[in-house]
Amino acid sequence: MNNGSYYLRPNVLMEPLVDGWYAWAHLIPPATLARNVTERHLRIMESYIEAPEAHQAAVKNPAMSGGPFMDLGENRVADVEQLRVRTLRDRRCLIELSQSIETLDLTLQEKGTGYSLESLYAEVPENLQGYVELIYDLNNHPSFRLIEPLLYKSCNYDDSLQSLMFSEVTGDDRPFVLSTPRLDKGDAVQLQIPFASEQIDTLFRMKHHPAGFTFVRETLHLNEDDAHRFRSFLTTEKPQPYTKYEGEGARWRYFGHACILLETKNVSVLLDPVLSYTYETDVSRYTYENLPEVIDYVLITHNHQDHILFETLLQLRPRIRNIVVPRNGGGALQDPSLKLLLKRCGFPNVIELGEMDEIAFDGGGITAIPFLGEHGDLSVLTKSAYHLRFGKHTLLFAADSCNIAPQMYKHIHEQIGDVDALFVGMECDGAPVSWIYGPLLTQRLERSKDQSRRLAGSNYERAMAIVNELNCKEVYVYAMGQEPWLNYVMSIKYTEKSNPIIQSDRLIAACRSRGIVAERLFGEKEILLP
Ligand SMILES: [Fe+2]
Numbered sequence: 001m002n003n004g005s006y007y008l009r010p011n012v013l014m015e016p017l018v019d020g021w022y023a024w025a026h027l028i029p030p031a032t033l034a035r036n037v038t039e040r041h042l043r044i045m046e047s048y049i050e051a052p053e054a055h056q057a058a059v060k061n062p063a064m065s066g067g068p069f070m071d072l073g074e075n076r077v078a079d080v081e082q083l084r085v086r087t088l089r090d091r092r093c094l095i096e097l098s099q100s101i102e103t104l105d106l107t108l109q110e111k112g113t114g115y116s117l118e119s120l121y122a123e124v125p126e127n128l129q130g131y132v133e134l135i136y137d138l139n140n141h142p143s144f145r146l147i148e149p150l151l152y153k154s155c156n157y158d159d160s161l162q163s164l165m166f167s168e169v170t171g172d173d174r175p176f177v178l179s180t181p182r183l184d185k186g187d188a189v190q191l192q193i194p195f196a197s198e199q200i201d202t203l204f205r206m207k208h209h210p211a212g213f214t215f216v217r218e219t220l221h222l223n224e225d226d227a228h229r230f231r232s233f234l235t236t237e238k239p240q241p242y243t244k245y246e247g248e249g250a251r252w253r254y255f256g257h258a259c260i261l262l263e264t265k266n267v268s269v270l271l272d273p274v275l276s277y278t279y280e281t282d283v284s285r286y287t288y289e290n291l292p293e294v295i296d297y298v299l300i301t302h303n304h305q306d307h308i309l310f311e312t313l314l315q316l317r318p319r320i321r322n323i324v325v326p327r328n329g330g331g332a333l334q335d336p337s338l339k340l341l342l343k344r345c346g347f348p349n350v351i352e353l354g355e356m357d358e359i360a361f362d363g364g365g366i367t368a369i370p371f372l373g374e375h376g377d378l379s380v381l382t383k384s385a386y387h388l389r390f391g392k393h394t395l396l397f398a399a400d401s402c403n404i405a406p407q408m409y410k411h412i413h414e415q416i417g418d419v420d421a422l423f424v425g426m427e428c429d430g431a432p433v434s435w436i437y438g439p440l441l442t443q444r445l446e447r448s449k450d451q452s453r454r455l456a457g458s459n460y461e462r463a464m465a466i467v468n469e470l471n472c473k474e475v476y477v478y479a480m481g482q483e484p485w486l487n488y489v490m491s492i493k494y495t496e497k498s499n500p501i502i503q504s505d506r507l508i509a510a511c512r513s514r515g516i517v518a519e520r521l522f523g524e525k526e527i528l529l530p
Pocket residue numbers: 302304374400455
């Protein structure tokens with residue numbers, strides 16, 4: 001029975017969790033999850049249990065925001081200890097996988113001296129046997145690649161670790177999620193639903209298509225208590241209908257950070273979906289409620305948690321026709337395949353685009369443009385800027401591309417010509433490489449090296465060189481993490497003295513002095529293109 005009069009409230013927060021931690025992209029592939037369990041989660045838990053006051057103080061200190069400190073409000077040592085014991089007991093398989101990755105890496109460093117690696121297959125730890133190929137680069141540096149499609153099919157991928165936490169959100173203040181497990185505070189309903197389940201689609205269709213409460217209860221298999229709580233997440237209030245863009249030309253709308261919706265009357269494209277829920281706020285914004293019923297293409301630029309966010313993607317899944325991701329390098333631990341990952345999470349149509357590959361649609365097309373830098377010089381190939389053409393308009397969404405080799409844009413210009421509007425991220429200080437990738441390293445990186453290899457986007461000179469090379473007429477600085485509803489994944493708070501603000505102000509001033517439209521986007525923005 002699916003007739004009724006209840007809609008899902010627009011402020012129902014759904015947090016996807018993996019083993020009780022907020023699900024970001026490295027917590028889904030077995031190998032990166034395993035490393036994060038041992039090298040991030042267990043370490044943070046141990047540190048918290050030892051000195052909860054130090055964590056409580058650190059999360060209040062803006063200089064330490066985004067660091068490995070738990071933001072749990074009050075003292076929750078007993079709960080964290082319980083979680084640690086449970087992790088050590090129930091995650092043996094992942095813990096052993098993490099240890100095996102480390103053992104294999106150390107074995108290769110010691111014994112891969114330029115001679116054939118064939119004899120070392122016998123020394124591959126048992127739980128990795130048949131899942132790795134041992135390789136050298138051209139200078140005899142040994143390494144391994146993971147056969148990811150097989151690893152997902154092994155016992156190392158267990159979707160019973162995935163769950164969903166439902167609660168209501170009334171404001172922007174959410175704790176930073178990479179360092180804090182989601183402990184139940186009695187405010188939420190946690191359901192053991194894997195990310196690939198159609199139950200999620202059924203539920204989020206109720207944002208616009210009403211259903212009966214019995215139907216919800218049966219679909220989600222709610223027990224008495226959860227059903228009671230879930231009842232409060234529903235409303236009889238009909239949401240405002242969305243008005244699709246039907247004009248000539250196009251309309252783009254900025255939803256915050258790197259999320260932009262572009263619509264023509266024929267096609268809709270949504271980049272890096274990271275959305276705010278709908279609630280009373282002083283910072284005006286577009287939210288989940290401002291999206292068309294069908295999104296033809298979702299484009300993902302790269303595998304950082306502020307650009308590929310499962311919380312948003314899972315809620316949009318029933319509307320997404322195609323999701324476009326950058327082509328993967330094939331098996332490097334630090335570079336999991338987004339195509340495999342999204343397929344395992346229930347996205348049926350995932351398109352991988354290699355550099356300069358194109359998709360054509362009625363009246364235009366999408367080209368994947370090389371994206372350099374911002375990954376600490378690690379070999380991560382799953383990153384792409386996107387060039388969109390429709391009618392006479394061309395837009396380039398460069399995301400966090402760092403223009404470390406300006407000559408590349410000369411070559412790109414020869415292929416794509418002038419670009420009307422450039423969208424460029426200028427988070428030009430960036431975190432040290434270990435911030436995201438530290439748990440994957442099997443040997444500690446010296447501090448000075450770590451500090452030198454940053455996850456940094458373009459600064460003034462680098463962004464200006466793109467503007468000049470592509471003869472841009474409009475420049476929008478975006479992806480700066482400044483929207484207050486993104487704190488839980490970004491944890492960046494700039495002041496006027498922060499380098500990324502100084503650098504982007506310079507870019508905007510220099511562009512304007514030459515008659516180029518330039519602006520740093522914040523909150524929301526709408527532009528109509530004739
Ligand atoms: Fe990034």
